[in-house]
Amino acid sequence: MADAKVIPFDDDRSRGGAQRPPRRRSGPRRPGDGAKARDVKAVPAAPGRPHGDAPGGADRAGAAPGAEPSVAEGARAPGAGAPGGSRAARRDTVPVQALPSEPRGGGGGWDRRIAGGLAFLRRRLTGEYDVDDFGYDAELTDQVLMSLLRPIYDNYFRVEVKGIENIPAEGGALIVANHSGTLPWDGLMMQVAVHDNHPHGRHLRLLAADLVFMLPVVNELARKAGHTLACAEDAGALLERGELVGVMPEGFKGIGKPFSERYKLQRFGRGGFVSTALRTGSPIVPCSIVGAEEIYPMIGNAKTLARVLGIPYFPLTPTFPWLGPLGVVPLPTKWTIQFGEAIPTDGYPPEAAEDPMLMFNLTDQVREQIQHTLYKLLVQRRSVFF
Amino acid sequence: MGKVVLVTGVARQLGGRFVRRIQRDPEVERVVAVDAVPPEHHLGGADFVQADIRQPTITKVLAEHGVDTVVHMDVTGAALAGGSRGSVKETNVIGTMQLLGACQKSPRVKRLVVKSSTNVYGSAPRDPAVFTETTPPKSLPSGGFAKDAVEVEGYVRGFARRRPDVAVCVLRFANILGPAADSPLAEYFSLPVLPTVFGYDPRLQFVHEDDAVDVLRLASHEPERGTLNSGTFNIAGAGLLLLSQCARRLGRPTLPVLLPAVTWVGAALRTLSVTDFSPEQIRLLTHGRVVATRQMRETLGFRPKYTTAEAFADFVRSRGPGLLPPAALAGAVDRIAALPLAGGGGKSGAGGGARRGADDSAHHSAN
Numbered sequence: 001m002a003d004a005k006v007i008p009f010d011d012d013r014s015r016g017g018a019q020r021p022p023r024r025r026s027g028p029r030r031p032g033d034g035a036k037a038r039d040v041k042a043v044p045a046a047p048g049r050p051h052g053d054a055p056g057g058a059d060r061a062g063a064a065p066g067a068e069p070s071v072a073e074g075a076r077a078p079g080a081g082a083p084g085g086s087r088a089a090r091r092d093t094v095p096v097q098a099l100p101s102e103p104r105g106g107g108g109g110w111d112r113r114i115a116g117g118l119a120f121l122r123r124r125l126t127g128e129y130d131v132d133d134f135g136y137d138a139e140l141t142d143q144v145l146m147s148l149l150r151p152i153y154d155n156y157f158r159v160e161v162k163g164i165e166n167i168p169a170e171g172g173a174l175i176v177a178n179h180s181g182t183l184p185w186d187g188l189m190m191q192v193a194v195h196d197n198h199p200h201g202r203h204l205r206l207l208a209a210d211l212v213f214m215l216p217v218v219n220e221l222a223r224k225a226g227h228t229l230a231c232a233e234d235a236g237a238l239l240e241r242g243e244l245v246g247v248m249p250e251g252f253k254g255i256g257k258p259f260s261e262r263y264k265l266q267r268f269g270r271g272g273f274v275s276t277a278l279r280t281g282s283p284i285v286p287c288s289i290v291g292a293e294e295i296y297p298m299i300g301n302a303k304t305l306a307r308v309l310g311i312p313y314f315p316l317t318p319t320f321p322w323l324g325p326l327g328v329v330p331l332p333t334k335w336t337i338q339f340g341e342a343i344p345t346d347g348y349p350p351e352a353a354e355d356p357m358l359m360f361n362l363t364d365q366v367r368e369q370i371q372h373t374l375y376k377l378l379v380q381r382r383s384v385f386f
Numbered sequence: 387m388g389k390v391v392l393v394t395g396v397a398r399q400l401g402g403r404f405v406r407r408i409q410r411d412p413e414v415e416r417v418v419a420v421d422a423v424p425p426e427h428h429l430g431g432a433d434f435v436q437a438d439i440r441q442p443t444i445t446k447v448l449a450e451h452g453v454d455t456v457v458h459m460d461v462t463g464a465a466l467a468g469g470s471r472g473s474v475k476e477t478n479v480i481g482t483m484q485l486l487g488a489c490q491k492s493p494r495v496k497r498l499v500v501k502s503s504t505n506v507y508g509s510a511p512r513d514p515a516v517f518t519e520t521t522p523p524k525s526l527p528s529g530g531f532a533k534d535a536v537e538v539e540g541y542v543r544g545f546a547r548r549r550p551d552v553a554v555c556v557l558r559f560a561n562i563l564g565p566a567a568d569s570p571l572a573e574y575f576s577l578p579v580l581p582t583v584f585g586y587d588p589r590l591q592f593v594h595e596d597d598a599v600d601v602l603r604l605a606s607h608e609p610e611r612g613t614l615n616s617g618t619f620n621i622a623g624a625g626l627l628l629l630s631q632c633a634r635r636l637g638r639p640t641l642p643v644l645l646p647a648v649t650w651v652g653a654a655l656r657t658l659s660v661t662d663f664s665p666e667q668i669r670l671l672t673h674g675r676v677v678a679t680r681q682m683r684e685t686l687g688f689r690p691k692y693t694t695a696e697a698f699a700d701f702v703r704s705r706g707p708g709l710l711p712p713a714a715l716a717g718a719v720d721r722i723a724a725l726p727l728a729g730g731g732g733k734s735g736a737g738g739g740a741r742r743g744a745d746d747s748a749h750h751s752a753n
Contacts, residue, residue, distance in 0.1 A: 216585025
């Protein structure tokens with residue numbers, strides 16, 4: 001597919017000034033560096049998951065741009081199972097006491113996994129689990145929802161994550177990403193990316209459109225996965241609690257844009273995310289997602305039908321709605337998620353949140369950083385599907 | 387000289403408990419209990435005055451007894467036996483207006499406490515996840531008790547403006563639960579099978595009755611040092627429970643019903659007056675509601691003894707086991723865990739396989 005026409009790079013250089021060249025040079029090298037840094041950090045920081053991150057980091061290093069994709073995939077397959085396994089094992093410390101007679105032999109791993117599964121089931125059936133104020137069910141998310149998404153993340157979209165070290169290890173931070181793909185797979189994949197790659201096992205709390213909370217089933221799962229309504233109150237409350245909040249300020253304009261406008265960032269809402277970040281002093285981490293634009297190439301929009309159904313757009317793709325439910329299957333594109341350098345906001349005076357000029361400037365800064373990273377990643381990409 | 391406290395709505399369980407409790411406070415000299423119907427429970431040594439607060443007689447009651455503290459608890463969702471929705475609305479709104487008018491006339495009144503409800507926030511998908519006292523509701527409640535509560539609070543604000551010398555405290559209670567609770571939600575949780583809205587799992591918060599009585603007491607006395615007990619406060623136990631969790635802890639199976647059907651069924655049941663499954667009740671059980679309680683803890687200085695989960699557990703203990711007691715389910719899972727797992731590799735995936743097996747056994751134990 002034609003993704004070579006994208007690049008207004010010379011413009012960038014003239015605008016970006018002295019900052020640009022070093023950043024670009026460090027681009028290809030970054031994954032390896034990131035993996036090394038992660039190996040060093042991960043071992044002392046997360047003793048509970050000894051082989052959860054190290055192999056993951058190693059095989060992601062193998063997936064650096066130079067490597068053969070099939071090799072990278074092969075190396076990743078065992079790694080994909082490992083985090084889930086080690087995580088289940090970690091949770092077993094409590095339930096194992098309930099089964100004192102369990103032998104620890106060669107099948108100990110399986111036994112413990114089954115025991116862990118049963119203990120989990122027991123807690124679910126009796127309702128003895130905790131949910132936070134926003135309805136986030138950490139246990140269900142870790143053990144079920146993430147496990148359901150992980151095969152899609154690992155094997156279908158083969159997501160490559162860069163710059164995970166730009167997400168702070170603790171405290172509130174606002175991750176701002178581009179939004180695309182007709183259905184919000186990009187948000188879910190970003191959530192898995194943070195969950196599986198961050199050395200401190202941080203959870204991303206996504207801000208979702210109100211439509212999500214109007215739909216039955218979807219709203220229930222979204223709340224349990226830790227998503228909440230994209231409004232200043234909720235975002236501020238989450239950031240104050242020191243959570244990692246993910247927002248896609250383009251909203252429906254971004255996710256429902258036609259295929260011809262792919263990778264062109266839309267207007268960033270009214271910049272409300274910046275004032276929320278300023279008010280709580282949380283850093284803003286720009287995030288660029290490449291690959292999501294092509295999963296459902298939206299060639300048309302049945303506006304009348306959308307209005308009748310009360311949804312913001314009704315996508316027409318080469319397969320949807322012509323092939324019925326088959327049309328909902330996304331194309332297996334290869335994804336890259338790059339977290340950029342955090343933009344600190346704690347240096348501003350408290351009244352800065354009320355300063356519209358500063359807000360617009362920061363919004364533009366974030367937006368341009370994401371757009372440039374998108375272009376850069378697109379140049380590096382060899383094909384949409386590999 | 388001690389205080390003279392007038393309490394409205396004493397024919398209800400909570401009103402009765404509050405009257406009995408506040409008499410034991412040393413600074414209270416006398417309690418005047420007011421309701422339109424005589425209560426079935428005893429009121430300790432309180433003077434019961436049978437008066438309808440919709441009538442101007444309440445002014446006389448205030449003057450005769452020299453009342454200085456008014457606790458207005460007659461803002462309720464459901465009528466006592468035999469009352470219609472219309473009379474409840476009148477008591478809520480006209481009764482409050484009369485009572486406030488009487489308070490304004492009486493120079494001795496120094497303190498007014500109003501029992502309101504978190505219903506005033508409504509419940510909509512476009513609302514923020516956590517309501518603070520200042521959050522404006524996205525969709526104002528269109529009718530029923532919630533609208534009454536909004537109107538009552540409006541009149542109370544007007545009163546506070548006209549009588550700035552009176553300390554006014556509005557307490558917005560989350561759902562009050564406990565062994566003696568007689569609220570619509572308690573009735574709902576007593577159904578053998580809980581109808582739920584398909585595809586929604588609302589977040590619910592509860593306050594225990596004991597905490598409700600305590601916070602009303604706290605609000606009707608002089609503020610303790612470092613705290614302020616005039617203003618509007620959300621009152622709820624810490625934490626929250628999802629409806630699905632509530633059903634599992636109660637041991638009652640749920641019956642998911644599609645949203646349009648729920649509205650019809652609710653309307654039909656209301657017409658037949660089987661239960662009071664009001665529209666705002668359905669909205670609460672669809673979208674849920676959670677309020678922030680920082681003001682309660684930091685400004686009012688009140689720390690509930692029961693969390694939401696503990697209040698619910700106390701309610702569960704008073705209701706007896708349902709069709710699927712959690713203990714039996716846990717036992718079933720334990721029995722499976724105790725089975726000798728020959729060739730553990732045969733069971734694929736601790737999650738899926740084991741879950742299906744346990745679900746089967748849960749059904750067996752239920753039958």
